[in-house]
Amino acid sequence: MDTPSRPVVFRLEQVTRTFRMGDVEIQALRGVDLELYEGEFVVLLGASGSGKSTLLNILGGLDRASSGIVQYRDTDLGQASERVLTDFRRHHVGFVFQFYNLIPSLTARENVAIVTDIARAPMSPDEALALVGLEQRLDHFPAQLSGGEQQRVAIARAIAKNPAVLLCDEPTGALDSKTGIRVLEVLQKINQELGTTTAVITHNAVIANMAHRMIRLTDGRVSEIADNPSPVAPTELQW
Ligand code: ADP
Ligand code: MG
Numbered sequence: 001m002d003t004p005s006r007p008v009v010f011r012l013e014q015v016t017r018t019f020r021m022g023d024v025e026i027q028a029l030r031g032v033d034l035e036l037y038e039g040e041f042v043v044l045l046g047a048s049g050s051g052k053s054t055l056l057n058i059l060g061g062l063d064r065a066s067s068g069i070v071q072y073r074d075t076d077l078g079q080a081s082e083r084v085l086t087d088f089r090r091h092h093v094g095f096v097f098q099f100y101n102l103i104p105s106l107t108a109r110e111n112v113a114i115v116t117d118i119a120r121a122p123m124s125p126d127e128a129l130a131l132v133g134l135e136q137r138l139d140h141f142p143a144q145l146s147g148g149e150q151q152r153v154a155i156a157r158a159i160a161k162n163p164a165v166l167l168c169d170e171p172t173g174a175l176d177s178k179t180g181i182r183v184l185e186v187l188q189k190i191n192q193e194l195g196t197t198t199a200v201i202t203h204n205a206v207i208a209n210m211a212h213r214m215i216r217l218t219d220g221r222v223s224e225i226a227d228n229p230s231p232v233a234p235t236e237l238q239w
Contacts, residue, residue: 006037009165009197010059015068016220017054028054030220031068036199041191041231043208044201046217052201053169055217059199060093060167061085091120094158094196096168100150102142102157109138112157119161128160129153131193132186148179152186159190166190168200172207177239184210184234206237 017029028051036042036059046052057063058070061077070077072088080088102111109125116122123131129138132152142150151171158166168187172180188210191198200207208214209232216224 006039008035009038009073010034010036011069011071012059013069015055015058015065015070017051017058017063018066027220029058029065032217032220032222034215034222036197038197039191039195040212041188041198041210042200042213042215043211044199044215044217045203045205045208048203050217051220052217054220056167056169056199056201059165060095061089062095090118091161092164094161094163094166096151096154096158096166096171098170098173100142100147100154102150102153104142107139107141108134108145108153108156111142111153112160115157116160122161123159125156125160128156131159131190132156133182146179147175148182151175151179151183155183155186155190159194159196162194164197166196166198168198170201170203172202172204181234181237181239184237188231188234204239206239207234209237210234 012032012034015029015032019026019028032055044052058065065078075088077085108129112125112128116125126138129135132155134149134152134156137145137149145153172183175183184207187198187200190196209228211228212231213228214226215222
């Protein structure tokens, strides 16, 4: 696959993000240059504190860069109004976090419906839950589901609005390897079947073998980008 010839979804130029805490300045991102392409599956690697979550939050419009350019297709996210940014988050981006953030008093189906109720062209909650292999668990509450199943509900919730982009921050961080592999299979399937541009943060370098590209952050900068000509299925990963 000739990745660089594909349409660019995100273009970042010299992106910085500085946090000020009293007198202390933390430079979480120190000049990130990066392009993400339509339909690709990228894994973001890097030590704790290297800026991975900060970068993902900026891509998803949860946070803004301190300087530099963050372009999503034709939209300059850095210059966008709050309204445009909200619209971007709501309709174009799905988020998956380490701790599933499900509402305990709602069933799997109801947790997904929260999002589909405000989306423009959503799947049905049942359809989204079937995609992640939970068609038998529609009426279960989070407490009646395993960690891996809860994460799959969270993925169903993220993809049910048919987002162009799926951003996952350590989605397998709280799971054992067998369950983590099942979750990664779901992410790979969604990328392949729906063409959702997918970025996954992980500590586990092995996971890069299932991605089209690996992007490594070191100290707030991109230190390495590697194409993977032959991504494997998660079940093939040597965990
Ligand atoms: P990673 O996800 O790679 O572990 P982060 O992007 O979370 O790294 O953090 C990068 C750096 O920025 C760290 O030093 C972290 O403490 C700091 N940081 C992140 N978010 C904030 C924040 N909201 N306020 C202050 N410092 C932050
Ligand atoms: Mg993080």
